[in-house]
Amino acid sequence: MSGKRLTLPRPRIGLGLAALGRPGYINLGHGEDMPDGRDVEAMRAHCHAMLDTAWQRGIRYVDAARSYGRAEAFLGDWLAERADEQRPAVGSKWGYTYTAGWRVDADVHEVKEHSRAVLDRQWGETLEALGFPPVLYQIHSATLDSGVLDNAAVLERLGELRDQGVAIGLTTSGPAQAETLARAMEVEIEGRPLFDAVQATANLFEPSVLGQLEKASEAGMAVIIKEAVANGRLTARNDRPKDAPALQTLDAVAGRHGVGRDALAIGWLLDHPFVDMVLSGAGNAEQLGSNLRALDITLAPPDREALAALAERPESYWSTRGGLDWN
Template sequence: MPFARLAAATTPTAHLGLGLAAVGRPGYITLGREGDLPVARSVEALRERTFELLDAAYATGVRYVDAARSYGRSEEFLGEWLRARPDARDVVVGSKWGYTYTADWRIHVEGPHEVKDHGAAAYDRQRAETAGLLGDRLDLYQVHSVTPGSPALADKELHARLAALAAEGVTVGLSVSGPDQASAIRAALAVTVDGEPLFRTVQATYNLLETSAGPALAEAHDAGLTVIVKEGVANGRLAAAPHAPAALREAAERTGYGCDAVALAAVLREPWSGVVLSGAATSAQLVSNLHAAAVDLDADTAERLKGLAEEPGEYWARRAELPWH
C-alpha cells in the first residue's frame, strides 16, 4: 500500500498531508478565505498558489497530497506540479471521484457547486479524467463523500470496477461526510469482493467539534485500513480568534503554538490517526498547521478540549450554512 511509504518516513510531518480543496477553485467555505487568496482569482493565480503550497509542503517533509475531481482544477494543478518536480517521486497522491464540479470557475452560482453521482458510469468518466491529469502518479482513489444510503456501498458492478483498479495497483478507499459518518464507515467495512475487503482507506471529518466518527475510525484502523482525517480545523472554526473556542485559545497560549496547530495535534494524538490533512490556503497557514507535529498536549489539556465536541446534527447543520466565498 502507498501509505507504507509514509509509515517508513522519518520526518516529523510524515503524518500530515496537504489537501487542495481550498486552492483548486475560486470559491470554498473556509472561514476567512476572502483574505487568504488573491483578489483576482484567475486560474493562473490559483495555479501559482497551489505550486507555492506544494513546494512549501514538500520542503517541510509533507509527503501526502489530497485532491478530487470536484476540487475545481486541483488534479490539473497537482499533475503539472508533479511533472515539473521529477524528484518528488516519493509523494503519495490521493484523489476522489463521485462529485462533478459544476461552478465553472465562479464563486457565486445558482444551485450547487458540485453534483454527486456514485454510479458506475460516473466512475468510468471520472476515472478517465483523473488518469488524463495524473497519469501513473495516482496512488489512492476514493469514493467521495459516502453516506449510509450511497449506492457505492451496494453496487456490485461498481465494486467490480473498483476491484479491477485495485488489481492494477491503485489503492481503493472512500471518504465520508455528514452526521452519520460512523454508520457509513461500518457499512464500508463489510463490503467485500471475492471475500476480500474492498476499501483499504477511509477519510473522515474529525476535529475537536465533531468527534462522532471516532469509535468507527478506531474499528477501521483495527481492521487494517489507513485513516485519513479531513477538516481538522473545522473549516476555520478552530483556526484562530474570533472563531476558536476559549478553551482552545487557552491551550494555544499554554503551548506557545497557534489554535490550528493545537487542534490538529489533538487529532494526531488519536491512536488510529494515520494522516491528518492541512487545508491551508497560504504558506503561513501551512507552516502554522505543520507545527502540530511539535505540540505536546498533556493529558489534562487533551481532556479539557474534549468538552468542545458538539452534537453531530448541530455541527453539520452549521457547516451547511457556511457561505461559499
C-alpha cells in the same frame, strides 16, 4: 502502523487541495488566502507555490478530487516538472463533478453521482490530469443513502483497480459517518476487503466518528482525517459569538503549548495513535507553517480533559457546517 493495507508517508500531515484548486470554498475567510487575481493562471501559480512550500516543509502526501475545480490539473502540471523521487504520494477521489464554472457565486458548486458511468469517466480524467494513477482512489463522500456501497457494478470496477495496485478508499461526511464506515468495512471483493483507507471528518467539535475509525484501523484500514480545523472554526479567524466559550478553552490550552488554535486542533487529532494522516487545508504558506507546529505538541491528561468538553452534538455541528457561505 503495523498491519495496515496501505502505508502512508510520514510526516502525519498532508496537504489537501480543496481550497487551492478553485476560487471559492466554505472555509472562514477563504478569500483572504487567494491571490489578487482569481483567474485560472493566478490560481495555478498560487497552488504551485503552495505545493513547493509543502514539499520544502517535508510534506509527502497530497489530497485532490475531481470536484476541486482544477486541483488535479494544477497538481499534474506541477508533478510533470519533477523527478520521481521529488514527488509526493497522491490520493484523489471520484463521485462529485465541479459545476461552478470558476464562479464563487454559483448556485451549485458540485454535483454528486456515484454511478459506474461517473466512476469510469472520472477515473480517465484523473489519469489524464495527473499523468499516472494515484496511490489512493476514493469514493467521494460515500453515504448509505447514495447506495454506492451496494452498487455491484461500481464495487466490481473498484476491485479491478485494487487488483491493478491502486489502493481503494472512501471519504465520509455527515452525522452518520460511523454507520457508513461500518458498512464499508463489510464490503469484500473476491474474498478480500475492498477498502484500504477511510478519510473522515473529525475535529474537536465533531469527534463522533473516532470510535469507528479506531475499529477501522484495527481492521487494517489507513485512517485519514479531513476538516481538522472545522472549516476555520478552530482557527484565529473564527469570531462567531456562539463559539466564543469553546474558543476560550482552546486558547487556554494552545497558550500553554505556545501554538495557535489550528496547531492544537491538529495536534489533538495526532494524539490518537490510530490516525495515520491529518490533512492540512491551508490556503497560504503562513497557515501551513502554523498547522505543521502540531507535530511538536505532546498533550497532557488535563489538556485532553479540557478539549473533550468542546464536542458538539453531531446534528448541530453538521447543521452549522451546512450554513457556511462559499467565499
